[in-house]
Every structure is written in structure tokens, then in C-alpha cells.
Amino acid sequence: MEDNGIKHSSSGTGTGGGGGGLDLSTNNSSQTTSSSNPAKASPPISHHSIANGQSPALNHRRERERERERERESSLHEESGGSHPLYGHGVCKWPGCENICEDFGQFLKHLNSEHALDDRSTAQCRVQMQVVQQLEIQLSKERERLQAMMTHLHMRPSEPKSSPKPLNLVSSVTMSKNLPSASPPNLPQTPTTPTAPITPMAAMPQVPSVLGGANVPSMGAMRRRHSDKYSMPLSSEIAPNYEFYKNADVRPPFTYATLIRQAIMDSADMQLTLNEIYSWFTRTFAYFRRNAATWKNAVRHNLSLHKCFVRVENVKGAVWTVDEVEYQKRRSQKITGPPGLLGGSPPGLLGGSPPGALSGSPPTLLQSSHEELNGSLDHRDTNGHSSPGYSPPLHMPPIHVKEEPLNMDDDDCPMSLVTTANHSPELEEDRELEEGNLSEDLE
DNA sequence: GTGTCCCTAAACAAGG
DNA sequence: ACCTTGTTTAGGGACA
Numbered sequence A: 001m002e003d004n005g006i007k008h009s010s011s012g013t014g015t016g017g018g019g020g021g022l023d024l025s026t027n028n029s030s031q032t033t034s035s036s037n038p039a040k041a042s043p044p045i046s047h048h049s050i051a052n053g054q055s056p057a058l059n060h061r062r063e064r065e066r067e068r069e070r071e072r073e074s075s076l077h078e079e080s081g082g083s084h085p086l087y088g089h090g091v092c093k094w095p096g097c098e099n100i101c102e103d104f105g106q107f108l109k110h111l112n113s114e115h116a117l118d119d120r121s122t123a124q125c126r127v128q129m130q131v132v133q134q135l136e137i138q139l140s141k142e143r144e145r146l147q148a149m150m151t152h153l154h155m156r157p158s159e160p161k162s163s164p165k166p167l168n169l170v171s172s173v174t175m176s177k178n179l180p181s182a183s184p185p186n187l188p189q190t191p192t193t194p195t196a197p198i199t200p201m202a203a204m205p206q207v208p209s210v211l212g213g214a215n216v217p218s219m220g221a222m223r224r225r226h227s228d229k230y231s232m233p234l235s236s237e238i239a240p241n242y243e244f245y246k247n248a249d250v251r252p253p254f255t256y257a258t259l260i261r262q263a264i265m266d267s268a269d270m271q272l273t274l275n276e277i278y279s280w281f282t283r284t285f286a287y288f289r290r291n292a293a294t295w296k297n298a299v300r301h302n303l304s305l306h307k308c309f310v311r312v313e314n315v316k317g318a319v320w321t322v323d324e325v326e327y328q329k330r331r332s333q334k335i336t337g338p339p340g341l342l343g344g345s346p347p348g349l350l351g352g353s354p355p356g357a358l359s360g361s362p363p364t365l366l367q368s369s370h371e372e373l374n375g376s377l378d379h380r381d382t383n384g385h386s387s388p389g390y391s392p393p394l395h396m397p398p399i400h401v402k403e404e405p406l407n408m409d410d411d412d413c414p415m416s417l418v419t420t421a422n423h424s425p426e427l428e429e430d431r432e433l434e435e436g437n438l439s440e441d442l443e
Numbered sequence B: 001g002t003g004t005c006c007c008t009a010a011a012c013a014a015g016g
Numbered sequence C: 001a002c003c004t005t006g007t008t009t010a011g012g013g014a015c016a
Helices: A044-051 A056-079 A104-114 A119-152 A166-178 A234-247 A256-266 A274-284 A292-305 A324-336 A364-376 A425-435
Strands: A309-314 A317-322
Touching: A234 A274, A256 A274, A256 A292, A256 A309, A256 A317, A274 A292, A274 A317, A292 A309
Parallel strands: none
Antiparallel strands: A309 A317
């Protein structure tokens, strides 16, 4: 058994970083300093004079100003369809208030009566300002921490200036899948300003990542069910995000089965020993450089469980291959629904090719990803080849195939992506057209 | 509420 | 005895 140095079971105890709890309770109205409040025209100090009553003319004028203000707010409310930063769900959102207001008019009354311009409101406003300041400080700290993390992970924090909008990175990206220039071969894309739980869509905004829309939930959920129908090819998915997955401790949004298959397809002769599969995982994904016991167990589990993985006795021992027929069969079942419909299966694959004989449809998409993978990885295959040129060998060594009954309701090897929320039928078509590869078009 | 899919954990056996 | 590999079972979370 070759030792590929897999024992990276680095004990990265990823402490998520305590959030530094901010106490947002704002009920201490003890502060009455005199910083200017830009909100309204009159500075806080002048209120006593108002309340105490000054000249009737002045009071009258201020009353009319308030009236106008109310009208303005009211019309603004109507225009904006009933939204007010301080009003939501029938509740006044003034800090510490939560007074129930049946409608917006009532809210306005409440706002003007209970939260008028007085000492208390001013103080509360000031407290709120402090809260915001604290949050901004916290945000900058977190951002700094993130920068440090990215630097540590050798991910150039590109354009940190663009940080003010860290959470909206997805929308600008999701539709850019078809942009041809979006994914240059050398993958200069690096995470820009990912939010704390780094996800591809947040971390790689300029990448045509399809990992948008649905958040990668937590680390636990690797995939989403609905993505089975619309999932993208793994390679085209990983490829643009390759650097990201390689360096960031982010769980790739693919099932183990998908990843295992990808690993095998990625090899020169489409077969890998278990150990080599391990190596592929650790090479390709930073996430799998720790918790080895867990994911390795999962890999073995998946290899045994899924019929699409065929154990083959080889010269060098047991290797694992992918039975594309089984794989596509299951996939087409999932996509088209009822069983027995093998329409989605590649014609070339249905010709009774023996399990393990992967027919002549090497993953063309893999080539793109392959090149990218090889570009930055020392891609070693089973035999120690480095395969930058990669001409997929179609030969298969003599094999002994594990006997398996053809059971339809076995476990599957779905391509699960988190990303498919923005996957449109057009994309599906485009993929079929541009790939024209049957081993991939079902993914 | 139920079924399915997937992940995780664990036990066990066989072989080196 | 220990490790690796392979199989199997069980439980739980998420989702349709």
C-alpha cells in the first residue's frame, strides 16, 4: 500500500470565533449628552423650551412642521407599501417599546405621542447610535479576522474595498453563469469578503459560481434534495471554485457519492484504490484534511452502499470504478421520475457495457476541471502519472467484478448541489448543448 | 406525518 | 496487536 501522506488528520478545531455578544438592550435612558442629532431639525436641547411653552407663534409653527412631517411620513408609508423602519408586524419597533399598533396610522400616532422629541427619545436614539457604532466596530473586527484567515489560507483577499456589501454577493453572480469570460483558466478569483461561515457564493463573488441562492446551511447538510433534479456537473462546479475548495475549510456541496465518482473519473484510468480516493479528497478539498476518521468512514460506507461503485480486483489490488450505467440509471430515475425509464442514460452506455467498463465516454467536462485541477495541483493518478495532457485511456485491465443484483431502489449517487435555485431550464439546455457529453448531461 | 435521501457513527470481519 | 479495507446496521436531520 502506498502511503500518500494522507495522514493529515490535522486537528483543526475550528473555533468559530465568539461573536462578542453585544447587549442591545437599550433601555438605559440615563444619558443626556448633547451630541447633535441630525434626524430632526431642532437639536435636543431645544425641547425643554418647546415643552415649556414659548411664544404661541413659534409653537404654532412647530406644530405645523410636525403636521407636515406626519403627512410626509404617511405618504411615504403609502408609497413604500406600508413599511417603516420602526414599524413591522403591527408592532412599534422603537427600542424597548414594542407597542402594538393595529395599523400604520395608529403607529404614527403612537410614534408621535410616545416617541416625540424629548429627552427620553433623544437618549434612546443616542443609545441606538452607540449600538450601531459597536456593531460597526464588531463588523470591522470580524472583517479583519476574516482577512487574516484568508491570508493564512493563502487566499488573496481580493479587493477588500468592496466589502461594504458582503451579503449581496450572490445576486450579482448567480446569473453570470453563462459569461464566457467569467472564469479565466488561471482562476484568479479569490474570495472577496466572505461572511463568517465561508461559502463559495459569498467567498467567490466574481466566480460564476452556481452556488448561489440557497445558502449552504451549516456544515452538516452537504446537499439539498431539490438539487438532484437540476444539479450541475460536479466538475464544472468545482472547477471555478477549485481554489476555494482547495484552500478553504468549506465543505463542498456534493454528496460523498458524487465526490467519489468525481475522484474516480478524475483518475487517468478511471479507477482508484481506496487510498487514492482518500488522497483525492484531501488534495482537492481542504475540508477533508481533518476529521479523517469521519469522512473516510463515510467514503467507505458510500463505496459499499452504492451500486454504482464497483470494486475491481486489479493487479495492484482492489480498485474502485464507477458503473456509469448504474449511476446514470439511478440519476435518470430521479430526474424523470418513474423507474424503468432509462431515457436519460447515455446510449453508448446502455449497450451492455460491463460494470466497470466505463464505455468510451470519459468525462469531457472533467477535462476542463482537470486542466484546472492539474494547473495547481500535483495531480497524481493511480500509477503516479501526472496527467496534464490527459487523454483518457479507454482500456481497462482485466477485472473481476463484484456480483450485484440489479436493484432499482438502491441508494443513489445524486449530484447534489446547493446551488440550483438559480438553475434555469435554459441553463439545462445550454449545458446539454455545450457538453454534449452523456456522462455528464444528467448531472 | 411519512417516506426518502444523506450523513454520521459504530460494530464486525477479513487480510496484511 | 494493530491497521486498513469492506460490509452492514442504526439513528438523526433535512426535505418533498
